[in-house]
Amino acid sequence: xxxxxxxxxxxxxxxxxxxxxxxxxxxxxxxxxxxxxxxxxxxxxxxxxxxxxxxxxxxxxxxxxxxxxxxxxxxxxxxxxxxxxxxxxxxxxxxxxxxxxxxxxxxxxxxxxxxxxxx
Amino acid sequence: xxxxxxxxxxxxxxxxxxxxxxxxxxxxxxxxxxxxxxxxxxxxxxxxxxxxxxxxxxxxxxxxxxxxxxxxxxxxxxxxxxxxxxxxxxxxxxxxxxxxxxxxxxxxxxxxxxxxxxxxxxxxxxxxxxxxxxxxxxxxxxxxxxxxxxxxxxxxx
Numbered sequence: 001x002x003x004x005x006x007x008x009x010x011x012x013x014x015x016x017x018x019x020x021x022x023x024x025x026x027x028x029x030x031x032x033x034x035x036x037x038x039x040x041x042x043x044x045x046x047x048x049x050x051x052x053x054x055x056x057x058x059x060x061x062x063x064x065x066x067x068x069x070x071x072x073x074x075x076x077x078x079x080x081x082x083x084x085x086x087x088x089x090x091x092x093x094x095x096x097x098x099x100x101x102x103x104x105x106x107x108x109x110x111x112x113x114x115x116x117x118x119x
Numbered sequence: 120x121x122x123x124x125x126x127x128x129x130x131x132x133x134x135x136x137x138x139x140x141x142x143x144x145x146x147x148x149x150x151x152x153x154x155x156x157x158x159x160x161x162x163x164x165x166x167x168x169x170x171x172x173x174x175x176x177x178x179x180x181x182x183x184x185x186x187x188x189x190x191x192x193x194x195x196x197x198x199x200x201x202x203x204x205x206x207x208x209x210x211x212x213x214x215x216x217x218x219x220x221x222x223x224x225x226x227x228x229x230x231x232x233x234x235x236x237x238x239x240x241x242x243x244x245x246x247x248x249x250x251x252x253x254x255x256x257x258x259x260x261x262x263x264x265x266x267x268x269x270x271x272x273x274x275x276x
Contacts, residue, residue, distance in 0.1 A: 006254040007261050024255050081238050082257075088245035089252045097146070097169075100242055101153040 001037030062117035080107025144178025
């Protein structure tokens with residue numbers, strides 16, 4: 001999540017009430033950002049346990065992001081790509097092309113599921 | 120817009136690759152062919168299996184072009200102008216690639232296919248640099264690749 005806010009600074013618009021986002025250092029150290037990052041990744045964990053029903057898993061979150069948070073679904077794609085890069089940095093060589101391909105598919109499907117309830 | 124700090128980070132990062140540039144080019148291409156199947160349509164004449172000489176050769180070309188761009192960060196337009204012509208007029212790599220999806224409907228967004236190469240190059244760099252691929256470096260490289268893609272797309276119409 002800190003990376004999203006640093007690499008694509010316009011995404012900060014959704015986090016006005018998170019306090020100090022004035023520099024990469026501030027963002028990385030910001031406890032609210034870290035806590036939210038944890039929430040997001042935990043939700044990914046849920047998705048992985050329910051790969052056969054992503055739309056169901058994300059149904060409530062989709063409504064939330066559309067009706068209350070007003071997040072452009074394009075942002076889900078950005079976050080997905082960032083997650084893949086973070087995994088690559090973490091796992092190094094083990095993050096093979098085949099592994100990446102699968103994860104790119106997953107983040108695409110999650111982004112799609114999150115956008116599903118938009119109207 | 121690439122700041123002075125961005126340019127420094129990019130040059131430093133490229134410097135860290137220590138001669139592995141060719142492998143990195145080949146790996147980025149391979150990852151792209153794996154993750155983004157439509158990109159294969161531009162290479163029907165290539166052997167696309169891992170270790171293929173053609174992928175190595177092409178990866179080397181791509182990385183050389185990027186290396187040249189990095190030496191000319193203040194004038195990307197000129198440094199890449201021949202490549203821009205090539206991609207627009209000869210290769211005609213589709214700059215607008217609707218994301219293949221299951222009934223995407225309103226959330227289908229056009230994506231520049233060079234973005235796929237950018238993502239895969241970054242993944243390749245991240246696997247090699249680990250923690251050193253910090254958010255700041257990530258941001259600088261992402262901006263650089265966007266700038267490269269923009270120059271390559273300039274001549275399309």
